[in-house]
Structure formats: C-alpha cells, structure tokens
Amino acid sequence: MSSTPPYEAPRGTERACPSWRSEAVYRLLYNNLENAERPEDLVVYGGTGKAARSVEDLETIARALQTLADDETLLVQSGRAQATFPTHEDAPRVLIANSNLVPRWSTWEDFHDLEDQGLTMYGQMTAGSWCYIGTQGIIQGTYETMAAVGRRHFDGTLQGKTVLTGGLGGMGGAQPLAVEIAGGACLAVEAVEAHADERIDVGYCQHKTHDLEEAVSIVEDAAERGEATSVALIGNCAETHAELLDRGFEPDVVTDQTSAHDALAGYIPAGYTPEEADRLREEDPAKHEEAARASMVDHCQALVAFQDQGSVVFDYGNNLRGQAQDAGYDEAFAYPGFVKAYVRPMFCQGRGPFRWVALTGDEDDIAVTDDLVTDLFGEDETLTRWIEAAQERVPFEGLPARVCWLGFGQRETFAREINDRVRSGEIGPVAITRDHLDTGSVASPYRETEGMKDGSDAIADWPLLNALLNASAGADMVAIHNGGGVGIGLSTHAGMMVVADGTADADDRIANVFNADPGSGIVRHADAGYEDAEEIAESTDAFDRWG
Ligand code: NAD
Numbered sequence: 001m002s003s004t005p006p007y008e009a010p011r012g013t014e015r016a017c018p019s020w021r022s023e024a025v026y027r028l029l030y031n032n033l034e035n036a037e038r039p040e041d042l043v044v045y046g047g048t049g050k051a052a053r054s055v056e057d058l059e060t061i062a063r064a065l066q067t068l069a070d071d072e073t074l075l076v077q078s079g080r081a082q083a084t085f086p087t088h089e090d091a092p093r094v095l096i097a098n099s100n101l102v103p104r105w106s107t108w109e110d111f112h113d114l115e116d117q118g119l120t121m122y123g124q125m126t127a128g129s130w131c132y133i134g135t136q137g138i139i140q141g142t143y144e145t146m147a148a149v150g151r152r153h154f155d156g157t158l159q160g161k162t163v164l165t166g167g168l169g170g171m172g173g174a175q176p177l178a179v180e181i182a183g184g185a186c187l188a189v190e191a192v193e194a195h196a197d198e199r200i201d202v203g204y205c206q207h208k209t210h211d212l213e214e215a216v217s218i219v220e221d222a223a224e225r226g227e228a229t230s231v232a233l234i235g236n237c238a239e240t241h242a243e244l245l246d247r248g249f250e251p252d253v254v255t256d257q258t259s260a261h262d263a264l265a266g267y268i269p270a271g272y273t274p275e276e277a278d279r280l281r282e283e284d285p286a287k288h289e290e291a292a293r294a295s296m297v298d299h300c301q302a303l304v305a306f307q308d309q310g311s312v313v314f315d316y317g318n319n320l321r322g323q324a325q326d327a328g329y330d331e332a333f334a335y336p337g338f339v340k341a342y343v344r345p346m347f348c349q350g351r352g353p354f355r356w357v358a359l360t361g362d363e364d365d366i367a368v369t370d371d372l373v374t375d376l377f378g379e380d381e382t383l384t385r386w387i388e389a390a391q392e393r394v395p396f397e398g399l400p401a402r403v404c405w406l407g408f409g410q411r412e413t414f415a416r417e418i419n420d421r422v423r424s425g426e427i428g429p430v431a432i433t434r435d436h437l438d439t440g441s442v443a444s445p446y447r448e449t450e451g452m453k454d455g456s457d458a459i460a461d462w463p464l465l466n467a468l469l470n471a472s473a474g475a476d477m478v479a480i481h482n483g484g485g486v487g488i489g490l491s492t493h494a495g496m497m498v499v500a501d502g503t504a505d506a507d508d509r510i511a512n513v514f515n516a517d518p519g520s521g522i523v524r525h526a527d528a529g530y531e532d533a534e535e536i537a538e539s540t541d542a543f544d545r546w547g
Contacts, residue, residue: 003059005040007033009399011361013428020359020429020501021093021476022068027359027399028130028431028497029061034398035134042079044132045170046485049124053079068093079121079128090509092471096130096479096495098123099488106482106489122483125436129479129495133355134397137435138171139204140386141353142178144405145316147382148342149253150182153312156381158184160226162219164244164251164306166237166299167318168195168205172257176205176230181389185219186230187251189240191258191268196232203393207231212240216249223252238270238295241302245309254306254313255338256299260320263292267323270295293327300324304334314338317447340451347448348525348532350408350518352438356418357401359499360428366400367391368427372417373402377410403435408522408536412514415500419510422502430500432510433477436484436493439521440466444484444491454528460492462524466517467494473516474498474509515542523547 002008009031010016017023032051036044042051042058052058057080064074064081073087076096099122101110114120126132150158161184165175168190176199179186188205190196199205206229209215215233222229233240237258244251259266268277269291280288300320307313313335315321325332346352358365370391374384383404390402406414421427434441442448445457464480471478479495482488498513500506519542525533527547537545 003055003062005033007036007039009034009361011399013360017065017068019070021070021499022065024359024429024431024497024499025094025130025477026062026065028357028433029058029065031357031398032127032130032132033058035132044124044127046124046127048122049127050079050121051127051130053118053121057081065094078119078123089505090474092475092478094477095471096123096128096477097481098128098479099482100480101482101488103489108488111483111488122488123479123481125481125484125493126495128481129436129477129497131355131433131435131495131497133357133401133403135174136390136394136397136401137353137355137403139174139177139394140390140403140405141435141437142171142174143181143386143389144346144353144382145338145342146178146182146184147385148346149312149314150184151382152342154252158182158253159228160223161185161252162187162223163253163255164189164241164249164311165255165257165316166190166241167257167259168199168232169257169259173199173204175257176232177203177393180206180228180230181386181393183228183385184253185222185228187215187219187233188230189233189235189237191234191236192274193234196234199232205230205232208234210234212243212247216244216247236268236270236295237302238298241299241306245302245305250309251306251311254303254311255316256303256320257316257318258299258320260296260299260318260323263289263296263323267292267296270298293323296320296323297327297329300329300332304331307335314341319446337450339448343448344525344530345532346405346407347439347521348530349536350411350439350522351405352518352521353403353435354406354411354414355401355403355433355435357399357431357433358428359399359431361399362428363396363400365427365430366396366402368421369418369430370402372421373404373406373414376414376417377406408518408540409542411518412511415498415510415514416507419500419502419506422500424502429502431497432500433495433497434517436479436481436495439518440524441495441517441521442484442491442493444486444493446486446490448491452528453530456528462520463492463494466520467496469516469520470494470496470513473512475513475517476509519543
C-alpha cells in the first residue's frame with residue numbers, strides 16, 4: 001500500500017496478509033487513513049487522533065501484518081509495531097495500547113513532552129484502534145440520543161416536535177439530520193455561515209435563514225403537519241435564545257453543541273462577528289475567554305428558562321453548564337447531561353454501538369446485512385427507522401460499513417448470522433467492531449460515567465477488565481486507550497474487533513466475545529446498583545455474576 005496520501009483501503013478478495021484475520025486489521029488501518037481528516041499527518045479525527053505514530057511506523061505495521069500468522073500476536077504500542085510473539089489461534093492477532101501514562105503523569109503537559117520525544121501518540125477512540133467509519137458513527141449516535149428522548153418523553157417519537165439547538169460543527173453538524181430521522185423539526189443556531197452551508201451541501205440540513213421569525217415558522221409549521229425538517233439560523237446562541245424566549249417560542253426539546261468546552265477556540269462571544277472574534281482571539285485571548293464565558297451564562301440561562309417553561313432540556317457533553325457555573329451562574333446544572341438521562345438506561349441493557357465493515361468493499365454485503373438486522377429485530381422501531389434512513393441519506397465513507405445500536409443477546413445473534421452468511425458465500429468477510437463509547441468499555445467521569453449511581457465514575461478497572469476479557473474470549477484486535485474525546489487523564493477506554501470469516505472457529509469466538517463484551521457492561525452497571533442491569537444479570541444464564 002501507499003505510504004503517502006491519498007491512502008486507500010484495499011478492496012477485493014485478494015489478500016496482502018496470510019489470513020482474513022490479519023487482512024482485516026490491515027484493511028481497517030488503511031480505511032482509517034482513507035477517511036482521515038488530515039492524512040498527511042496520519043490524523044484520523046478529533047483534532048490529533050492518529051492511526052500510526054509516523055509514516056515509518058505505518059510502513060512497519062503494514063509489513064508486520066503482512067507476515068502475521070494465525071498463531072501469532074502483534075503488539076502495537078502508541079502507533080508503533082513493537083514485536084510479534086508466538087501465541088495461539090484463539091488469541092488476538094493484534095493488541096494495541098495508545099496514549100496510556102502512569103496516572104501521576106497522565107496530564108497533557110507530560111503527554112506532549114513525551115510525544116515531542118517521539119515516545120507516544122494520541123489515539124483518540126477509534127483513530128488509533130483502526131475502527132473509524134467516518135461520520136456515520138456520530139450521526140447514528142446523535143440519532144440514538146434523539147430517539148431515546150422521543151421514547152422517554154413523547155410516546156416513542158419526535159414526530160410533531162420541535163428541537164432547538166446550537167452549533168453545526170464537526171459533530172454538531174449531525175444534529176439536524178439526526179433529529180429529522182427521529183421524526184422531528186430542528187432549529188439549529190450557528191454563528192459561522194460557512195459551517196451551516198457545509199451541512200446543507202451534504203444534505204444534513206434542509207434550510208438556511210438569517211431571519212429568526214422565518215426559522216421559527218419553518219419548524220413550527222412542519223411540526224404541526226407532523227413532518228420532519230431542519231433549518232440553520234445564522235446567529236449567536238447567546239443572543240438568539242433570549243429573543244426566541246421573548247417571542248414566545250416553545251420548543252419541545254432544547255440542547256446545544258457549540259464548542260463551549262473551549263472558551264477561546266470553540267465559542268464565539270455575543271456582540272462579535274466570527275471575524276471579529278478571530279481577531280480578538282489573536283490580540284487579547286484573555287478578553288476573548290472572558291467575553292465567551294459571559295455569553296455562555298446568557299446562553300445557559302436561556303436553556304434553564306426554556307426548561308422552566310416546559311421544554312425537555314439536556315446538556316450534550318460540551319460543558320456549557322460547567323463554564324456558566326465557573327462564570328458565576330449558580331443555576332447552571334438545573335438540567336441533566338445526555339449520558340445520564342438517555343444513554344445510561346441503554347447501557348444498562350447492554351445496548352450500544354455495534355458496527356460492521358464489508359472487508360472486500362462490496363456495498364451489496366451491507367445491503368444483505370441491513371436486511372438481516374431488520375429481519376431479526378424488526379420490532380425495534382428505532383433500529384428499522386435508522387437503517388432505512390441510513391440507506392437513503394448516509395453515504396458510505398471508505399469501506400462500506402454500518403452502525404446500529406444493539407443490546408445484550410442481540411449482538412451475539414446478529415454476529416453469528418453474519419458469519420453464517422459469510423460461510424454460505426452470500427457475502428464476503430466482515431469485520432465486526434464498535435466505538436469505545438459503549439456499556440462496558442469506558443470510564444470517563446465527565447462523560448460516559450458522569451454521576452454513576454454509586455459514585456464509581458472514576459473507577460477504571462472496568463474498561464481494563466473489558467479489554468482483558470475480550471482478549472480472553474477471542475477478539476481479533478483489542479485496544480486500551482487513555483484520553484479519547486475528553487483528553488489525557490480524563491478517560492480510560494477499550495476497543496475490539498472480531499472477524500467473521502465464515503469459519504466454525506469464528507462462530508466460537510463470536511459467541512464468546514459478543515456475550516462477554518456487552519455482558520461486562522451489564523455487570524458494571526449492576527455493580528453500580530442499576531436495577532435494569534441487575535435484572536438482566538440475574539435472569540441470564542450466559543454468565544454467572546458473583547458481585
Ligand atoms: P466544533 O468546534 O466543530 O463546532 C462548534 C460549532 O459551534 C462551530 O460551527 C461554531 O461556529 C459554533 N459556535 C461557536 N460559538 C457559537 C455561538 N455562540 N453561537 C452559535 N454557534 C456557535 O465542535 P463539534 O465537534 O461539533 O462539537 C461540539 C461540542 O459538542 C463539543 O464541545 C463537543 O465536545 C461536544 N460533543 C460531545 C459529545 C459527547 O459528549 N459524546 C458528542 C458530540 C459533541
């Protein structure tokens with residue numbers, strides 16, 4: 001493969017590696033680079049999340065995979081192939097550890113120091129564990145949250161409901177499409193017109209306006225007709241939201257994905273055009289931060305006022321509440337974070353982001369598996385609605401892939417069916433994987449494990465055990481990372497991948513891994529005292545719980 005951009009994942013049935021198990025890892029590595037934000041720096045996504053430490057390291061990893069036998073295991077340490085050891089056929093083919101530091105040294109300062117010495121790299125979540133599938137993951141995750149809001153508050157759907165949000169950037173840009181797929185009408189306020197234009201160009205947002213009244217009437221009219229739509233309103237949330245309140249707009253749901261976590265680079269203060277904010281950032285960063293935080297207080301106050309007037313309001317992991325509180329607004333935490341409110345109940349049932357990649361590059365393989373998953377779980381309306389919308393509106397990026405959230409039991413059933421189809425020759429080999437954001441695989445006190453019932457937010461034993469268990473159960477790749485989307489020292493998380501190559505041995509590995517992986521999440525949540533998880537743990541005979 002090329003060791004300079006543009007990178008491309010190999011397609012077809014001819015392999016560069018000894019088996020589909022080593023070939024799968026090889027193709028996923030190049031698929032990450034094919035989808036990379038900055039391939040010239042090997043950066044896949046999330047600012048600095050890399051696939052390999054350097055171009056030389058990429059070449060060495062590729063060479064190591066090309067000779068990796070099915071009774072050997074390759075060790076990859078922060079983007080560098082270190083050694084291949086003899087192991088056995090059911091052991092992982094590849095073990096990865098990225099960005100991990102001894103806790104006392106787990107700070108950005110120490111990390112950057114070590115990175116500058118060429119000793120480590122930032123792996124993000126799926127960047128350094130080679131399981132990134134492009135923007136489909138974030139669209140699906142956002143949809144899953146919006147669908148959960150519909151199920152919890154509005155008889156199962158957002159149809160006929162209006163959603164107000166802010167920010168149409170890298171991740172936030174998925175919101176209008178996600179709301180539409182969930183059936184709702186989305187009004188998204190974005191300060192930078194070019195960012196709104198990008199979302200409109202790719203079909204993630206339908207309309208754009210500078211006129212507040214027009215934006216409101218687009219979503220209200222659509223909601224009244226029960227139609228899904230989306231509109232980008234060009235403006236600043238710290239100003240528009242107060243005005244929307246004054247004019248009596250009553251959105252059913254309110255959230256936000258401006259980059260409020262970063263008062264300097266992520267949030268544009270009220271009273272400044274984006275260009276003026278750029279200048280202020282350069283000339284007087286402290287003033288920019290102060291102005292941004294003051295605006296965040298207004299923004300957050302508006303969200304609390306929407307909640308007071310009856311809207312469902314939740315924080316979308318951007319720390320708007322924390323910033324507003326630091327700037328003196330005591331009521332900032334009046335509304336909940338999205339994980340605690342909507343994602344954790346799914347985690348308690350072992351439900352999480354199951355994803356699969358057609359390794360030969362044949363799009364028909366995804367069509368077959370799309371049919372399979374909807375046949376198997378047709379009663380799950382959230383799932384069937386997603387698969388239909390994804391087929392219509394979410395283009396493949398790199399190797400054809402699909403993601404959908406599946407629960408404990410469902411994952412094993414579906415993965416085994418995929419392997420059956422590979423065996424019968426109906427489809428080519430498939431890599432089955434997931435995000436690190438999942439039920440048993442992450443400890444992240446500011447996000448996935450915020451506010452655990454028993455206070456165990458920062459306990460990182462669980463993702464480490466999850467990784468060890470997946471390796472013991474027969475996963476083909478297992479990864480342990482530090483940092484992810486929240487930063488060095490703030491999270492520990494694990495990834496995994498299993499190859500469905502149609503063999504009987506793969507049946508066994510799949511059965512064990514897709515029991516163990518979500519099962520460890522059930523156990524984690526049962527241990528924290530969540531009743532749903534306790535019930536599943538007690539009723540299943542798939543594992544024995546001692547805790
Ligand atoms: P981004 O920086 O790419 O986009 C932020 C957008 O907000 C930009 O388009 C910017 O122009 C706009 N913006 C900034 N200030 C504004 C203001 N005052 N009014 C209106 N628009 C404004 O960031 P992103 O990748 O889209 O992520 C957004 C935020 O959401 C981040 O803080 C991220 O951490 C958070 N997030 C968290 C999760 C999670 O917890 N899993 C998931 C998605 C996003």
